[in-house]
Amino acid sequence: DTGVSQDPRHKITKRGQNVTFRCDPISEHNRLYWYRQTLGQGPEFLTYFQNEAQLEKSRLLSDRFSAERPKGSFSTLEIQRTEQGDSAMYLCASSQTGGWNTEAFFGQGTRLTVV
Amino acid sequence: TQLLEQSPQFLSIQEGENLTVYCNSSSVFSSLQWYRQEPGEGPVLLVTVVTGGEVKKLKRLTFQFGDARKDSSLHITAAQPGDTGLYLCAGHQTGANNLFFGTGTRLTVIP
Numbered sequence: 001d002t003g004v005s006q007d008p009r010h011k012i013t014k015r016g017q018n019v020t021f022r023c024d025p026i027s028e029h030n031r032l033y034w035y036r037q038t039l040g041q042g043p044e045f046l047t048y049f050q051n052e053a054q055l056e057k058s059r060l061l062s063d064r065f066s067a068e069r070p071k072g073s074f075s076t077l078e079i080q081r082t083e084q085g086d087s088a089m090y091l092c093a094s095s096q097t098g099g100w101n102t103e104a105f106f107g108q109g110t111r112l113t114v115v
Numbered sequence: 116t117q118l119l120e121q122s123p124q125f126l127s128i129q130e131g132e133n134l135t136v137y138c139n140s141s142s143v144f145s146s147l148q149w150y151r152q153e154p155g156e157g158p159v160l161l162v163t164v165v166t167g168g169e170v171k172k173l174k175r176l177t178f179q180f181g182d183a184r185k186d187s188s189l190h191i192t193a194a195q196p197g198d199t200g201l202y203l204c205a206g207h208q209t210g211a212n213n214l215f216f217g218t219g220t221r222l223t224v225i226p
Contacts, residue, residue: 004157033213042119042203042216043158056212091157104214106150106157 004107025094035091119217138204
């Protein structure tokens with residue numbers, strides 16, 4: 001499978017714990033995006049990387065959230081001191097340079113439940 | 116505040132019926148995309164429209180971009196149970212890196 005891969009698919013954690021999600025984009029794609037989707041809503045933009053550079057962060061990305069893409073390939077999203085409001089589907093997408101007129105491929109997402 | 120509003124939010128129809136989903140905004144977009152998302156999966160791109168007034172057809176699906184590039188519609192002819200899913204519109208603004216998603220329309224086609 002050469003699509004966008006996210007791991008884990010599901011994560012249940014206790015409030016206050018730290019969690020880390022991984023995204024492996026399509027290999028030739030240099031752009032990588034993280035989105036968050038809550039039940040009944042459309043995805044909300046969190047952050048964007050071009051290669052290893054994090055070029056944009058949403059105000060939704062509080063200080064407890066950090067994302068990295070150290071080698072311009074896979075990316076990680078860490079949430080520290082999780083809160084119940086962090087429960088959501090976290091989606092990763094990748095695309096080639098060319099903007100959103102170029103098709104973006106989404107992964108299957110990581111569903112986080114904070115109890 | 117949602118940049119893109121979709122209507123209706125929920126739609127349940129019988130197989131064979133036609134339907135239209137709307138995506139509206141007060142902002143101008145350089146391009147607009149439609150996705151379909153199934154439970155537990157990520158969104159899958161259906162189409163991208165970039166020119167005001169543009170109409171694109173994908174089998175039984177017809178997509179239209181408004182003349183002012185502020186709105187779009189998706190029309191499905193003779194809906195089938197396989198069309199069931201969450202339909203999302205998403206817009207890209209010039210100079211922005213991210214894609215703004217609409218609120219979504221959850222479609223159920225009953226056999």
